[in-house]
Amino acid sequence: MSNSKSANAINEMLSMQAALNEMTNGANWRSGKTALGKVIDWRRCIVMETAELIDSYPWKHWKSVDATTDRENVRVELVDIWHFLLSLALENFSKDDAADILNKAYESSDDEKLKDLSVIIQVQVHEAMMAKALIKTQVTDSYLSALTVTFFRSCQVAELEFDQLYQIYMAKNVLNKFRQDHGYKEGTYVKVWDGKEDNVVMFEIIERMTIFSGDELYISLKETYSQLA
Structure with a gap:
């Protein structure tokens, strides 16, 4: 998918995510609370989904040592994380600014060194995304960009193309x-x-x-x- 197509696709996904969030959490979901007053923490959501993603890998030294990576579930978990990343962007930026930050991060995230990595190194790439999401700093454009880069690097090690x-x-x-x-x-x-x-x-x-x-x-x-x- 070309850069112009990725920008259009990200715009479309942001619009769909905004509509889904409004339906799920109420019209004022960007305030950080649902219509029922429950606190929304998109970065905690990313952390927890990343933990589930990592459990799709055979990283445990004491259990199922001959298991293989459930790559299909890794990709599903990454898409779940993308929902939360889109939401974090929309909570803190206008749709146009969010789309620009996300697309530039996508364009800059490709790294040839992320190919053919061992299971443990792949897990460490995903942990880098978790670590970035755990930083409770203000969501600036540079922070959102850095978090998004870690996301697309996770996609790369999971062989999840942008089209997919x-x-x-x-x-x-x-x-x-x-x-x-x-x-x-x-x-x-x-x-x-x-x-x-x-x-x-x-x-x-x-x-x-x-x-x-x-x-x-x-x-x-x-x-x-x-x-x-």
């Missing part, structure tokens, strides 16, 4: 809307569908599509969900 990030984000955005429409916040939503997590079902539906369509994905999710016992 975009498509999975669009799909996850639809799934997140579906979850909210079906009781996710209230705790009534069923996340495991006949033994499969809804993320997995979502990917199976996408694989059957000739051309990706958010509307078609939502309809298919609804039909599948309605058939659960």
Whole structure:
């Protein structure tokens, strides 16, 4: 994807994230609190999702020593982190400024040294993102840029191309809307569908599509969900 296309895609994703956040957390979500008064901490969200991402790697020396990396889940976790990074950008900057910072960070993040790394070094790349998110400093443009660079470096070691990030984000955005429409916040939503997590079902539906369509994905999710016992 060219730089101009990446800028357009980031603009589109920022718009979708703003709409999702308003639906999920209320019109004043940029204040740092939900409509119910619960504190929002996007950087803590990034930290916790990064921890889940790292657990997709066989880093434990005392357990499952012959395991392999669950690379598909690593990519899904990265897309979840991208949701939170977009939200952090929107909370602190105008959409146009956020798009400019994020896209410039993407353009400057490519590093040939991040190819063919061992499991432990890959984990350390992800930990660098976690460490940056743990810094409770003011969210300046330079801080947001540095955090975003660590994110795209994580994407590089996970072999998640920008085109893939975009498509999975669009799909996850639809799934997140579906979850909210079906009781996710209230705790009534069923996340495991006949033994499969809804993320997995979502990917199976996408694989059957000739051309990706958010509307078609939502309809298919609804039909599948309605058939659960």
